[in-house]
Amino acid sequence: xxxxxxxxxxxxxxxxxxxxxxxxxxxxxxxxxxxxxxxxxxxxxxxxxxxxxxxxxxxxxxxxxxxxxxxxxxxxxxxxxxxxxxxxxxxxxxxxxxxxxxxxxxxxxxxxxxxxxxxxxxxxxxxxxxxxxxxxxxxxxxxxxxxxxxxxxxxxxxxxxxxxxxxxxxxxxxxxxxxxxxxxxxxxxxxxxxxxxxxxxxxxxxxxxxxxxxxxxxxxxxxxxxxxxxxxxxxxxxxx
Amino acid sequence: xxxxxxxxxxxxxxxxxxxxxxxxxxxxxxxxxxxxxxxxxxxxxxxxxxxxxxxxxxxxxxxxxxxxxxxxxxxxxxxxxxxxxxxxxxxxxxxxxxxxxxxxxxxxxxxxxxxxxxxxxxxxxxxxxxxxxxxxxxxxxxxxxxxxxxxxxxxxxxxxxxxxxxxxxxxxxxxxxxxxxxxxxxxxxxxxxxxxxxxxxxxxxxxxxxxxxxxxxxxxxxxxxxxxxxxxxxxxxxxxxxxxxxxxxxxxxxxxxxxxxxxxxxxxxxxxxxxxxxxxxxxxxxxxxxxxxxxxxxxxxxxxxxxxxxxxxxxxxxxxxxxxxxxxxxxxxxxxxxxxxxxxxxxxxxxxxxxxxxxxxxxxxxxxxxxxxxxxxxxxxxxxxxxxxxxxxxxxxxxxxxx
Numbered sequence: 001x002x003x004x005x006x007x008x009x010x011x012x013x014x015x016x017x018x019x020x021x022x023x024x025x026x027x028x029x030x031x032x033x034x035x036x037x038x039x040x041x042x043x044x045x046x047x048x049x050x051x052x053x054x055x056x057x058x059x060x061x062x063x064x065x066x067x068x069x070x071x072x073x074x075x076x077x078x079x080x081x082x083x084x085x086x087x088x089x090x091x092x093x094x095x096x097x098x099x100x101x102x103x104x105x106x107x108x109x110x111x112x113x114x115x116x117x118x119x120x121x122x123x124x125x126x127x128x129x130x131x132x133x134x135x136x137x138x139x140x141x142x143x144x145x146x147x148x149x150x151x152x153x154x155x156x157x158x159x160x161x162x163x164x165x166x167x168x169x170x171x172x173x174x175x176x177x178x179x180x181x182x183x184x185x186x187x188x189x190x191x192x193x194x195x196x197x198x199x200x201x202x203x204x205x206x207x208x209x210x211x212x213x214x215x216x217x218x219x220x221x222x223x224x225x226x227x228x229x230x231x232x233x234x235x236x237x238x239x240x
Numbered sequence: 241x242x243x244x245x246x247x248x249x250x251x252x253x254x255x256x257x258x259x260x261x262x263x264x265x266x267x268x269x270x271x272x273x274x275x276x277x278x279x280x281x282x283x284x285x286x287x288x289x290x291x292x293x294x295x296x297x298x299x300x301x302x303x304x305x306x307x308x309x310x311x312x313x314x315x316x317x318x319x320x321x322x323x324x325x326x327x328x329x330x331x332x333x334x335x336x337x338x339x340x341x342x343x344x345x346x347x348x349x350x351x352x353x354x355x356x357x358x359x360x361x362x363x364x365x366x367x368x369x370x371x372x373x374x375x376x377x378x379x380x381x382x383x384x385x386x387x388x389x390x391x392x393x394x395x396x397x398x399x400x401x402x403x404x405x406x407x408x409x410x411x412x413x414x415x416x417x418x419x420x421x422x423x424x425x426x427x428x429x430x431x432x433x434x435x436x437x438x439x440x441x442x443x444x445x446x447x448x449x450x451x452x453x454x455x456x457x458x459x460x461x462x463x464x465x466x467x468x469x470x471x472x473x474x475x476x477x478x479x480x481x482x483x484x485x486x487x488x489x490x491x492x493x494x495x496x497x498x499x500x501x502x503x504x505x506x507x508x509x510x511x512x513x514x515x516x517x518x519x520x521x522x523x524x525x526x527x528x529x530x531x532x533x534x535x536x537x538x539x540x541x542x543x544x545x546x547x548x549x550x551x552x553x554x555x556x557x558x559x560x561x562x563x564x565x566x567x568x569x570x571x572x573x574x575x576x577x578x579x580x581x582x583x584x585x586x587x588x589x590x591x592x593x594x595x596x597x598x599x600x601x602x603x604x605x606x607x608x609x610x611x612x613x614x615x616x617x618x619x620x621x622x623x624x625x626x627x628x629x630x631x632x633x634x635x636x637x638x639x640x641x642x643x
Contacts, residue, residue, distance in 0.1 A: 048599055050595050050599060051595070071598065071603075071604070072595060072598040072599050073598040073599075073601050073602055073603050073604070073607075076598070076599055076600060076601035077601050081599075082599050084596065084599075087596055088590060088592045088593045088596050090593055090596070090597075090610075090611060090614055091555075091614055091615060092613065092614025092615055092616065092617040092618075093610060093611070093613075093614035098600070101600070101602065101610065102600040102601055102602070125614070142600060146600065146601065
């Protein structure tokens with residue numbers, strides 16, 4: 001589904017990602033761990049083609065096509081969707097209007113909103129005055145309307161209370177077709193700091209970004225436990 | 241000579257406090273006379289122009305209609321019992337008491353434009369809701385410029401008697417985009433005890449038209465005045481600064497404006513509210529976009545007694561083509577216990593908002609259009625759906641030209 005090959009990305013004279021390679025298969029869910037400033041969000045932004053990120057070398061392949069130079073909206077049209085950690089407010093654009101603009105054929109925004117207990121927000125401006133949990137639900141609602149094949153989630157559990165995290169976990173499982181056990185098509189790349197999301201969404205693999213590059217890949221639970229026990233320094237030691 | 245006339249004569253050279261000065265002698269007061277006619281007899285070309293200004297020439301879904309072309313009132317009739325729609329001249333003949341409503345909330349000697357409205361009076365509309373009567377549909381009023389270099393001078397009086405409700409939509413338009421002209425419109429509004437007026441004005445002027453409306457509003461106890469002003473078409477210069485006097489306890493005023501200034505347009509638009517009774521409330525919300533034009537967005541709230549509340553908000557967006565937006569929010573609290581605030585922001589379209597929408601699959605142009613559309617759509621509390629639809633239509637039409 002997604003193949004990031006030797007990707008080096010910079011902003012100005014600052015290198016944000018160094019020689020990053022990542023392969024996510026169709027139907028695979030990948031957890032991405034890493035300390036603050038390691039480049040996790042930059043990787044998602046680069047895959048989506050956002051910001052002033054400059055690809056210095058390497059390439060991004062999606063469904064066999066080189067999308068490295070494609071504009072963001074073309075990547076979205078090809079099936080990549082992203083959940084922003086801190087999305088902007090768009091005044092005057094109602095949630096329901098946004099859903100109508102972006103929905104894939106056959107998707108019913110009202111029904112999706114009911115699933116996410118978000119009906120009361122449909123006439124609100126996008127993200128205006130939303131709490132942390134409401135922002136996450138608004139983001140997931142948009143993704144459900146888009147129905148992307150590859151879902152990029154930037155810390156879906158941050159700022160969410162224990163009641164809402166279950167709701168959010170359910171929506172992510174739905175997005176990633178976790179109830180489909182054979183020929184699952186949906187893939188995901190999920191950034192997590194705390195690892196709480198692993199209690200709600202099963203992942204096939206985990207990997208760690210340290211010093212702007214992918215350091216190791218393996219069982220997500222084992223990686224998380226290793227980080228809890230030894231910190232990210234442990235990751236560095238482990239690879240020596 | 242009456243006292244009013246004397247004051248007008250004394251002020252006939254007095255420049256306006258704001259806005260570029262206009263030489264009145266560059267315009268003519270002469271125009272052909274047009275007779276009154278039923279709405280159905282208005283020709284097709286005029287019909288389309290009126291429609292763009294929000295006037296439905298079928299008269300359907302309206303509680304009354306008023307149309308004035310240059311200095312001739314061609315149609316003035318209500319369609320709902322208890323609602324009066326008349327030419328000001330005829331109303332003054334019919335109701336001697338109306339003299340008490342003339343030049344009460346707008347000063348005749350405020351500047352040369354108010355003076356001209358008195359000295360060169362060319363009618364205008366009189367709209368009134370009788371006590372307790374609620375207009376089912378809005379009353380529509382249109383002031384139309386047709387003759388070359390015309391100076392149109394009208395004086396409008398709107399009265400909502402006690403407990404009544406009046407919705408008015410006014411559209412102003414010109415016969416040709418090439419027309420040169422000046423529109424001077426004095427409007428005096430009286431919102432009696434527990435009455436309500438919603439007044440929505442959509443201006444469709446042209447590049448060589450100068451516009452100087454002069455409005456005053458008196459609001460009594462429990463009265464509500466809701467003013468919506470939309471100007472998305474080119475205009476040479478536009479300067480308006482209506483003043484609301486909230487004189488009764490619990491009086492409420494809201495001003496919403498949506499402006500789009502293209503290259504060559506100068507708009508100096510704002511409003512003033514004097515809150516002089518306990519519990520008076522006022523809100524002013526302005527949205528301004530420039531594509532090369534100049535917008536000065538003013539707002540002044542004066543809190544004269546304890547327990548009044550007001551909020552003023554101005555947001556400006558500078559699109560491709562540059563231009564200028566100058567926001568001047570002013571608060572004047574004169575006693576302890578007033579609660580007034582303001583916020584103002586001027587900037588370009590935020591890149592992160594464009595990218596956010598692109599990440600949802602919209603092209604860059606679609607994203608920009610969506611953001612601009614959202615920016616211009618102000619949520620107006622208490623606006624009847626039919627008026628909201630009219631304002632939305634005006635914005636939609638303008639968006640198409642933006643793209």
